[in-house]
Amino acid sequence: MIYIWLRFEWQFALGAVVALVHDVGLTIGLFSLLQIKFDLAIIAALLTIVGYSINDTVVVFDRARENLIKYKVMPLIDVLNLSANETLSRTLMTSGTTLIALLALLVLGGDVIRGFVFAITWGIIVGTYSSIYIAKNVVLMLGVKRDWSKEKKPTGNQFMDIDA
Secondary structure (H helix, E strand, O other), X not given: OHHHHHHOOHHHHHHHXXXXXXXXHHHHHHHHHHOOXXXXXXXXXXXXXXXXXXXXXXXXXHHHHHHHHHOOOOOHHHHHHHHHHHHHHHHHHHHHHHHHHHHHHHHHOOHHHHHHHHHHHHHHHHHHHHHHHHXXXXXXXXXXXXOOOOOOOOOOOOOOOOOO
């Protein structure tokens, strides 16, 4: 949260945290609903889900920050939607290729790894959804500063028009 706050704005950090809580909460809820054994491998899977989701969210937020600077008069909702659309192919390809490997492990892997792989598979599906729809909408509800450009400081020639 501190990294996102320092990199972007506090609204982005809050959106990322809400998305992460959503991802982990839904994964724990699914395990509770299906009464799947919860062990250390599942905790490792939850941490992997958090890392995967925050990475995906940062990609979307970074594009949003670039577009907020580029399109200063475009409404915030349009900028965030444009940013999500611009990163959508990257997000879907990354998630899709990861899911292919995970589905192979889920089907061909043994009982020892099945809970871990199931948690990560579910978490990637939910994490992809939350990075695009939940985190972005939290930022939209909170609003955000539109311009991150630095103010220009005088360069030392502010007195060049004064006669000595």
